Amino acid sequence: MGRLLLPRVLQAGLVILVVGVLCFVLVRALPGDAAMRIAAGRYGPDANITEAAENVRRELGLDRPLLVQLGGSLGQLLRLDLGHSVVTGLPITKELRIQLGATLWLAGSALVLTILIGPAVGLAAGLRSGGFADRVSLGGAVILRSLPPFVLGLLLILLFAMNLGWFPPAGYGTWRDLALPALTLALGLAAISSRVTRDSVAGVMRAPYFTFARLKGLPPAVVVRRHVLRNAAIPVIAYLGLQAIYLIEGVVVVETLFGIPGIGHALVHAVIARDVPMVQGTALVMGLLFVVITAAVDLICHWLDPRPKRA
Amino acid sequence: MNAPLGARGLVVSGLSVAAGTTTIVDDVSFTLSQGRPMTLLGASGSGKSLVAHAIMGSLPPGLTASGAIHLDGADLFAADDRPDTRWGRTIALLPQEPWLALDPTMRIGAQVMEVHRHLHGARPAEARRRGLSDLAEVGLADRADAYPFALSGGMCQRAAIAIAHAAGAGLLIADEPTKGLDAVLRDGVVARLRREVEQGRLLLTITHDIAVAKALGGMIGVMLDGRLVEFGPAAEVLERPRHDYARALIAADPSHWRAPSLPAPTDVVVQGHKLAKSFGGRELFSGLDISVRRGEVIAITGPSGCGKTTIGNLLLGLAAPDAGGVERSRGVAPQRFQKLYQDPPAAFAPHQTLRRGLEHLLKLHRLPWRQAEEAMERLALAPVLLDRRPGEVSGGELQRFAILRALLLDPVFLFADEATSRLDPVSQQDVVAILIDAVRNRGLALLIVTHEIALAERVASRVIRIGSDLPLAGGGDA
Structure with a gap:
């Protein structure tokens, strides 16, 4: 049983790391100004969008170096804290x-x-x-x-x-x-x-x-x-x-x-809307769900078929 | 002990089996009585298994039986007869390769108990009690909770006997009951079958192993091309066979072979030093030294699971040793170290004609087709076989094709892994003779792995015995 589940636990850890990094990098690599998109997502596109975008940038620290932002984001994920949506402000x-x-x-x-x-x-x-x-x-x-x-x-x-x-x-x-x-x-x-x-x-x-x-x-x-x-x-x-x-x-x-x-x-x-925490949270929960389903399938198959498996 | 034991007699008269208009079994008659087991010998394809299935009422669709079969006076071919009502209750089959015939995902105990529960309608507790006593009777009382993969071949065969006891059949049909078992397990199964006869059950055994027929005694029938060409008391048939084929069959038993004259061995082609290998935490052997020279036949014998095949695979480089090293003679192309497999059909692509397979091989190694034709002639393989698929030729023919395939690459070393254990004695003798010829004429180094001690002793220049319950010779660790 333990031998069956241990690889799945490691897999879950890997999912957190890979999904966290990938989501951050991919969303930031998209063309366009992230702060502008977030502001548009929050307030809708209006005349004051440039000013709103500046506020968003300061509030979320989007002007910090990317690596610092990524580090902060990963640290949060590893504490299993999914954070808040940068658009709606609600917890993810x-x-x-x-x-x-x-x-x-x-x-x-x-x-x-x-x-x-x-x-x-x-x-x-x-x-x-x-x-x-x-x-x-x-x-x-x-x-x-x-x-x-x-x-x-x-x-x-x-x-x-x-x-x-x-x-x-x-x-x-x-x-x-x-x-x-x-x-x-x-x-x-x-x-x-x-x-x-x-x-x-x-x-x-x-x-x-x-x-x-x-x-x-x-x-x-x-x-x-x-x-x-x-x-x-x-x-x-x-x-x-x-x-x-x-x-x-x-x-x-x-x-x-x-x-x-x-x-x-x-x-x-x-x-x-360039809502990195939301993208990360969604992808993460889906990734972990796949790990859980795979683990459940392993357990059921082991129960049905007790013969030892070859690697 | 269940219900009334045994049946009084089985009379088979004029039994024929036909596929459409082609007769496959022709006019077979014999009687089977209490205390006199009957053994049917013959090559694969001789129709002996079909006789068993005709009695059982389990012929494959498309085959029809005619003639008459009476069990204790009851006509088994009566118009209103449903054969499946007899299965288990009056006739039981002891399957060939019982480790495949037991449900792989159900415990042995449950597979015995379900017969009491669902065939005899016993209540669960009672079915359990009776099932355990059936297992105890064949010495498996403590293995009721084991799955088939955890049992040896002999234990699986005993579990199948416990199932037959549970069902209560008076007629047992044992279909190749010792196929794939080593000599020790084979003797155990034969002893068990003899006890069944002593307890009053009728026993019909289908086999190609003459040693089994001899040990069972009673009556022996020999089948050739669907006909029963010889039938009589065991001692008489074994001592003075009348029919040519019966004579050839009995002479083909390895214990009757003459030792081949081999040339003096020359240089070493492969050697292993201080080899060690374990599987699943169990040590198979350690500190094993082995060397094979050209013109030499080395045989490795030992019980199943002792690691004899592993030694050959280590020498070929198909597996890596845990310790020690293997040295193959330098400058010899790797494809000149070849292997023959135990189960010929498993070593061929099933949907490809033999011609295409050979063509691919020759093309890959840039050899002319003429070579294949010449080799086929030497191995007595008719050209008509080329356009068949591996499943459409006999086991002996297919194994000869496997040898042909190996010899075309001009091997210096050939590892024959139980290469004749699934063949009837006559085909076995043919195949071994071809291999010995190659040793003599081409200076091949031949390594034979076999559980047949008689065969090993007859053909090998040296015999290496491994495994805990046999005395050691020629190095090797228990």
């Missing part, structure tokens, strides 16, 4: 709770939906590979996967929001608002995870231990429940972990489409 943690919270809700709902759809379809297909369910699910997967998320999203809006009127076309607040964006993401993900599951199940059914479990007299349903599911789940869990990460990234597009005030939206605005 509070901003993240609101915006990342929305993202996590959407990503989480999509993940739950895709776990319900993908592996179940894949299992049905894999148990009779080459059969009816297999061919239909392959066709479905190809179609769903070849649609970009925004086209799939628009189709779902047309069908469920415009024609049937079951769900609102956009908005944020209740589970009904989340249903269509979550389904948009989930279907695209399930298209692949169903095939991964199908191949994994079909592989287990070709394994000598599947044949032996049947020949020792167990009924087919018992063999599936006791031997196929666990062994087939091992690569699927690892793959779902990757999908979870992809989801949090991919959610940015879908958020914008459905008007959800999430992290993707926030990140784009923070970059425009």
